[in-house]
Amino acid sequence: MADHGASIVVGVDLAAMALRLQRERSFSEVEYTCTECALVGGGIVKVCNGVCGGCALRLFEGDMFELPPVAAFHGTRADFVYDRASMMAIPPLMRELYVRAVASVLKPTAGLMVERPIQEEGDESGPPFSFSADQVQALYEAATGRRYEVRAMENRWDGSLEPGAVHYYEFLRVYPKLCL
Template sequence: MDRAYWEEVWREEDLGFHQSQVNRHLQRFWSRLKLAPEARVLVPLCGKSLDMSWLLSEGHDVIGVDFSRKAQEDFLATRQEAVRYSQQKDLYLAYQGALLFVAGDVFHLRQEMLRSVDAVYDRAALVALPPATRQNYAFFLAQCLRPGAQILLVTRQAPEERLSPPFNISAEEVDRLYGTNFRIERLQREERGDGVIEEVYLMKRKTPKAFGRLPGDACEARQASS
């Protein structure tokens, strides 16, 4: 992923992707995952999204990940709780109540963080990745998430393809990226007034058919090669 691009986005505060309200798809469909309140949720490329505050209010432990330390600082400043910081190589970790906000590359997350994840909420990650990186991202999630872990994915298709995020993601691409390792259910297809089509998917990690290496082992190998 282009770290320099995202650092410039936050430095220039070019934050057109930031929503001023909690995402309506999250509020409408989150209950379909049937998670326990204490379930742990990963929010990749989270920015300073209000969606994380909503997930925390539902009782979840939340792991937010973003390249930008400014995103980390801005979000933490909105919450009136003490923060404890630590660093693991190039990852800057901030613990605040039930929140762990990691500033760094999602591909560098430690495997024990991801093995404990029950669900992923992805409104801003897949649509932010260029085509060459999407396959790596989908494979990384498949290898690091335990069987039964779920993903709530929100995608978009604009009338004209963009040269910068958010990118168009078709239903065919979702199936190509995730179909081998996840059961996919499309929950909604909605065309907005501006012509943008938003689709919402619920995906569940399949049990791998091959025996031997566990998903986390492959995750560890992927991190070691990064």
Template sequence: MDNEWLQRWRQGRIGFHRDRPHPVLVRHWPDLGVRAGTKVLVPLCGKSLDMRWLAQHDHPVLGIELAGQAIEAFVAEGVGEVTRYRQADFDICRQGSVELWCGDFFHFHIQQAADIGAFYDRAALIALPPATRQRYAFHLAQLIPPGARGLLISLTRGPGDDCGPPFSVPAEEIHELFAPNFRLTHLEDGKPEANGFRESAWALERRGPLPLRGTGAVRSGSSRR
């Protein structure tokens, strides 16, 4: 899967990239109640302009992307000085309030996510084959603190037509993957597209006790699952 993803970027087969912020993000993010200044995790971020939209709405962004080409394209198309450094398995560059970590999402650990308070997934879950999606949902839950909220955009298409990526991930699988660790709210289903896909949008909130006010510590006797 990793090799296929990298090959898509090398060959410019990135039809999934949008040339403007996703309308579902614009429509639903304000209703999540994520406070200004909260850092947003964006897994498998590509060069998505959704990150710039989040940054423009007072959210520092931490995007994780395997393809270095995507990260270089993002900063080349942006404005402002780029700073670069390395941490553990990741080459990192920062432009404005957007950090881009180049590497494997599954190598991003909870210690590196200490200041993450929200997340946005428009193209991560649907880029993963079935065998990897369970691992993804569990790893995301490890990185997100109790009470944190996020927006998930998924895709479905007709039965028997599931060659991907992007893959079809129906509502039943969304519940199976995320309900153990998140409260889910179904926000909307989009209209069927010409390619047979239909988007669905979900609000997620990490289950678990909220941190004690002013300390950032979880209440005694509990921990992240």
């Protein structure tokens, strides 16, 4: 996204190693300034800021559910969100809370790409937890009060032959319906 004209790219992960690998793989030339912010209920979130070309990079290491009150997160307004594996990792009963946290930083015209596992009908095991395009639409509409269009963009085979593993993933394009 930084290479395609984004003015700010925000990343969030609970795992320090995942963020470190992302920095090394995608932004190895960037120097980061990292600070720790205290959370209201206790605990901390680490925030790393850097610049790549003209794009600001802001990476949060911490629990996504704890981030909305953090000024550096709450003050962010996103044009686009790529949910690579978050919604599929979250138990179904926590999805509404997760979507509200994501929606809190969306601009009214922001779009999303949500990766979802394609599993056998009725497979409730996880993670990854399966969900439908209709569920994504309903969750974002409830969280934002806006109408959304959700369409499948493409499917991907992960190449794994491990029994019980998810082999196909679908990428959903989620955009607000704009009145003209």
